[in-house]
Amino acid sequence: MTQREAISKKLRFEIFKRDKFTCQYCGGKAPDVVLNVDHIEPVAHGGSNEVLNLITSCFSCNSGKSDRKLSDSSVVEKQRKQLELLAERREQIELMLEWKKSLSNFENDIVNMISDYINSKIAPRSLNVNGKISVANWLKKYETEKILDAIDISAKQYLKYENGEIDIESIEMFFNKIGGIIVVKSLPPIKQKLAFIKGIARNKFSYWDDKKGSIILSNYIKQLENHYDEENLLEDLENEVLKMTKDAKNWSEWRNTLENWTSQISAWQTKPETVDGSTNLKEYSLEQLESFVSYNSFEQEYKIKALEHIGTIFPKFELDTFRVTLKKDLILFLKLHNDTENGETEYDEAKEYIGSHLQFAEVKKYFDFDEEDVNLFGTLLVLEPITNQLLKEIFFCCYYPSNNAKKEYKDIMIELNIKYLEKNVSR
Ligand SMILES: [Zn+2]
Structure with a gap:
């Protein structure tokens, strides 16, 4: 028999904390299982009480x-062991x-x-409770370093001073922008660069369509990806697209230039056999339609x-019913606009069409609320136009005009979109 040196309570606690209160052999966690501190190299073989x-x-x-045997099977002995186990x-x-408390203190x-x-x-101002809650929420998702970086960037860009005094209104702007900056900074480099380019365009041009802009950029990237690796792509975005x-x-x-570049790049692949080029109608491959x-x-x-x-904030909202109804409605819309349009619908007309379609869409009822809901009223009042806008945009995502392309392209895209809907939306 080898005499064991008792492991102190403090040391046991340290080992448990290090191992996150989890059995390192089977993954069982306290309090579901009772934990021991065990010697890796047994004491009998000279193993010590070293942390390692x-x-x-x-x-x-x-x-x-x-090797220990629980040989004693007397009832008293069993009860004693059970009591020990309970105490343990x-x-x-x-x-x-104690450990959880120290963790939350740390957070x-x-x-x-x-x-x-x-x-x-922002001195002499300081964050209020809601501000701190935002900070805590960022911390749940992002690394501290990224958050601090975003704070620096936002401060540099949005905080304004007058006669050495901080401009109170700029504080709000500064704080509200931090979340978005963290998100952008957490994107992969190419997406970051694209977000930056879009930001410049948005601020610079009096008219800017974010959705179309994103598609144009994404088509450009997709063409270029066939020829460039990520590093070259980033360089191209910096030296060509950003500059342009x-x-x-x-x-x-902006749009014409980028679309021109995109079609030029797509020509890199095809052999220039047909120099004819008499047709004005753009040709798209199935692959391009699919990527679109x-x-x-x-x-x-x-x-x-x-x-x-x-x-989830609206009292009448039911997630499953919502998904099913929305999917059904989107498919209906796809089929409808394919049937009723003859390919020459303008953007504004489509907008109107979607607007009037939505008035009768069943989905709207899920974002309704009773006016007696006094507590929620303010929140819901603000949210309602947002949900309507989002709904419109969701429908607009499956609107395919055919003035620039052949009718058959539109048919293919609608068919593909329905396939995606069948696959994705009801999950
Ligand atoms: Zn175990």
Whole structure:
């Protein structure tokens, strides 16, 4: 028999914390299993109480592993063991609570630290409780470093001073922009660059269509991807597209240039056999149509997700019914606009069409509320136009005009879109 040196309570706690109160053999967690601190190299073989030789294991893994036999089967002995186990379990729950508390203290410390950092930028003002809640929410999703970077960027860009005094209104702007900056900074580099280019265009041109702009850029990237790796792509975006965006006078110039470049690049692949070029109607490959539709569906999907999220606030909202109804309605819309239009519908007409269609759409009822809902009234009043706007955009994602393309392209796109809807929306 080797004499064991008892492992102190403090050391046990350290080992449990390190191993996150989880048995390192089977993954069982306290308080579902009773935990032991076990020697990796057994004491009998000279193993010590060094931290590195200690590991968290549950009672059953430990007893299976060791030579110890629970041979005594007398009732009294069994009861004694059960009591010990109970005491052990109780002690472990206490330890675990202590650990959880220290973790949440740690999280609070970081929230306070970041809030202090923000306060240092907006002194003599400081964040209120809601501001701190935003900080805590960012921390759930993003790394501290990214948040601090975004604060710096937003401060530099949006905080304004007058005679050495901070402009109160700019504080709100500064704070509201931080979340968006973190999101953009967390995107992959190419998406970041695209967001930056769109930001420039949005601020610069008196007219800017974000959705179309995104599609035009995405088509450009897709063409270029056939020839460039990521590094070259980034370089191209920086040296060509960004520069052109800064130089372009307006939306149409920007759009024409980029669409021209896109079709030039697509010509890189095809052999220039038909120099004829007499037809004005653009030719699209099935692949191009597919990428167009898949981009639209992607936009559509995340807008639907946003809508679902908002929906949970409305008292009458039922998620499953909503999904099914919306899907049905979108498919109906796709088929309808294919049947009724003869290919020459203008953008504004389509907008109107979607607007009037939505008035009768069943989905709207899920975003209704009773005016007696006094507590929710303000919130819902603000949210209603947003949900309507989102709904419109969701429908617009599957609107395919055919003035620039052949009718058959439109048919293919509608068919593809229906396929996507069947696959995605009802999940
Ligand atoms: Zn175990």
